[in-house]
Amino acid sequence: MPRAVVLLSGGLDSAVTAAIARSQGRELFALSVDYGQRHRHELEAARRVAQSLAVRDHVIVPVDLSRFGRSALTGQYEVPKDRPADEMASGIPVTYVPARNTVFLALALGYAEALSAADIFLGVNAVDYSGYPDCRPEFIAAFQRLANLATKAGVQGQLDFQIHTPLAGLTKAQIIRRGLELGVDFGLTHSCYDPDPAGRPCARCDSCLLRLKGFAEAGLKDPLEYKAES
C-alpha cells in the first residue's frame, strides 16, 4: 500500500480527510502539531481519531507558535463569538495564526520524505470558510511546487510530492455526509476554539457555528454534547 501523511488536527474536516485517504488505499501516517493552541482538547481528539482509523503511526510534534503571538487561537486575543455567517465569510479573522499551515505542511513534508511517502493529505475547505489565506488552492499549489524543489527525494525524482485537499470543493454538510458514508465517528472529533475545561464545545465560536450549520444542513444531529445545551 502506498504511504500517505495526513495532517490530523482532531477536527471534523481532518478526520474525514483521513478516512478518504484510507478509502483510496493509502497506509496512513498521522501528524498532529501541538502549537500552543488554547483548544488543546483537539490533540486528545486527534489521538482518538488516529486510533479509530488504525493509522500505522501518529506523531505529535510540539512547535510553540504562541511564542510569535498575534492570534486568538494561541491566546493573544479573545475568540470571537456569535458572528453572523456573512461576517465570517468576509475578511481574515483574529483566529488566523501566522504561517500556521506553512509550518504544518513543512513538517508533513519532512515526515513524508523520511517515510518515502509522496502523498500529503490536508483537510482545508474553501467553500464554507475562505477567510484563511493558507487554505486557498493557490497556496496549496505553491506549496506542492516548493515541496518538489525543497527535498532530496523531489529533486532526485524518487518521489513526486502531491498535496491532496479532497474537501476543497465541499460544503460542511457534504463533508459530514461523506464522513458518515466512510464510517467516521464524529463523536470522537473536536472543533471548538474555546471549549470549557471539560472539553465541551461552546456552540458560539466560528468553528462551532460552522459545524452546527453543517450538521443542520445535512439533516443530522451532531453527536457532541455542547456547553449551551446544559
Add this chain to the structure above:
Amino acid sequence: MPRAVVLLSGGLDSAVTAAIARSQGRELFALSVDYGQRHRHELEAARRVAQSLAVRDHVIVPVDLSRFGRSALTGQYEVPKDRPADEMASGIPVTYVPARNTVFLALALGYAEALSAADIFLGVNAVDYSGYPDCRPEFIAAFQRLANLATKAGVQGQLDFQIHTPLAGLTKAQIIRRGLELGVDFGLTHSCYDPDPAGRPCARCDSCLLRLKGFAEAGLKDPLEYKAES
C-alpha cells in the same frame, strides 16, 4: 528602522548574514531552531552571536525533526569524515535533514508576520556547497512566492515578504573576509557537525573542512581551537 528576521544557526555563514542585515540598517530579530541536531553546541554559539550583534530579540524554537529520522545530523547515520572536495561537491550528503530549510523558513515567516517584518535573512551559500536542495536559488524563490500567498499580511498587501540570501554568490573565503570587514567575531561561531563533548570541532566533517579551506583561501587563521590540534 525596518525589522528583519535572521535565521541564526550559530555557524559562520549565518553570523555574517546577520551582520550584513544589520549593516543595511535593519533591526534584527534572531530565530534559532533546536531541531534535535547532534551538534547542539551550535545553539550556544547562536546565543553568543545574537548577543554580539545586539539583536532586539532572539527566539529559540524547539522542533524535534529527529522524530522523522533519516539524517546524520539528527543521529540516524554517522557523520562522514575526511571527504575529498570533489566528493563533497557532488550529490546530496547524509547530513541532509528532510525539509529542514522549509521548516526553518516557515517558522521565520510566522515570526516575521507577527513582528510586521517583511525581510527574512538566510545564510545559504551555493558556491562552496551545492549539495542541499533547500539551499538553491530556485528553492528560495519558490518559498518567497509561497510566503506572500500564505500570510494575511502578504495577501492583504501590508508586507511584501522578501527572502534575502546575501551569501548565495560568495565563496567561503569571500564570506569570511566580508564578516571580518563587518566585525564578526568568528571565535563565537560553531560549524562542526560532530564536536567533542567540550564543543571543540573535529576538523574532519564536511562543515569543518569547508570552513578551514575558507580560512586558508582567505589567508587567515580560524580562531577556533580544533580537536585535532591538541
